[in-house]
Amino acid sequence: DAKTTQPPSMDCAEGRAANLPCNHSTISGNEYVYWYRQIHSQGPQYIIHGLKNNETNEMASLIITEDRKSSTLILPHATLRDTAVYYCIVNDYKLSFGAGTTVTVRA
Amino acid sequence: DTGVSQNPRHKITKRGQNVTFRCDPISEHNRLYWYRQTLGQGPEFLTYFQNEAQLEKSRLLSDRFSAERPKGSFSTLEIQRTEQGDSAMYLCASSLGSAAFSGNTIYFGEGSWLTVV
Numbered sequence: 001d002a003k004t005t006q007p008p009s010m011d012c013a014e015g016r017a018a019n020l021p022c023n024h025s026t027i028s029g030n031e032y033v034y035w036y037r038q039i040h041s042q043g044p045q046y047i048i049h050g051l052k053n054n055e056t057n058e059m060a061s062l063i064i065t066e067d068r069k070s071s072t073l074i075l076p077h078a079t080l081r082d083t084a085v086y087y088c089i090v091n092d093y094k095l096s097f098g099a100g101t102t103v104t105v106r107a
Numbered sequence: 108d109t110g111v112s113q114n115p116r117h118k119i120t121k122r123g124q125n126v127t128f129r130c131d132p133i134s135e136h137n138r139l140y141w142y143r144q145t146l147g148q149g150p151e152f153l154t155y156f157q158n159e160a161q162l163e164k165s166r167l168l169s170d171r172f173s174a175e176r177p178k179g180s181f182s183t184l185e186i187q188r189t190e191q192g193d194s195a196m197y198l199c200a201s202s203l204g205s206a207a208f209s210g211n212t213i214y215f216g217e218g219s220w221l222t223v224v
Contacts, residue, residue, distance in 0.1 A: 030208050031207075031208065032206070032208070032210050034206070034212075036215075038150075041196075042217055042218070043111075043198055043200075043215035043216050043217045043218045044150060044198070044200075044215045045215070046212050046213070046214060046215075049210060049212065051210065085149075087149065091206070091207050091208065092206070092207065093205045093206050093207035094140060094152045094155055094163070094206075095140075095150075095152070095200075095206065095213055096152065097149030097150045097151070098149060099149060100149060
């Protein structure tokens with residue numbers, strides 16, 4: 001399965017959009033990109049996933065580059081409750097979690 | 108809410124005792140997964156089932172750990188002769204089929220916290 005690279009941490013202002021990058025340069029053509037987040041002491045929460053096209057749901061938008069080597073998760077209007085660790089995972093049938101990005105939303 | 112359910116949510120046990128955690132997956136999900144998470148680390152895969160068959164076990168799953176899914180519905184994870192190093196959150200997840208190459212989603216429960224004293 002393709003490896004992913006995410007920044008270890010990022011801050012975001014409440015009410016602003018949060019753009020979380022993920023590099024997956026070794027992704028193959030039929031591998032999906034999944035995003036999860038984990039709020040302190042809770043189980044991981046599924047956010048969104050995609051293959052080639054951009055995806056949007058009630059939580060977030062996922063933008064995948066045309067060459068599929070990177071993607072960006074967009075939280076359109078970050079709130080304090082979006083403070084969490086965000087994980088980008090490629091395809092893995094059993095989900096191999098890396099270190100993720102610790103996102104802190106500040107008032 | 109018909110999400111993944113885990114019980115108990117918290118367990119404190121003395122070293123050397125046995126503990127068992129139960130997981131009820133989302134209805135009709137044929138795959139069930141167990142993970143372990145220690146403080147400051149991401150979840151680590153332990154094992155998974157396709158229906159009642161245990162298809163893969165991680166090296167993390169020592170011989171003191173056993174998982175079952177006898178009727179392809181709920182699952183149990185038992186830890187025998189607990190050690191302090193077993194203190195962690197144990198997560199259960201389920202999916203309708205494989206997440207690989209198919210876009211199926213794996214959904215997690217809230218976890219069961221184990222503290223070994």
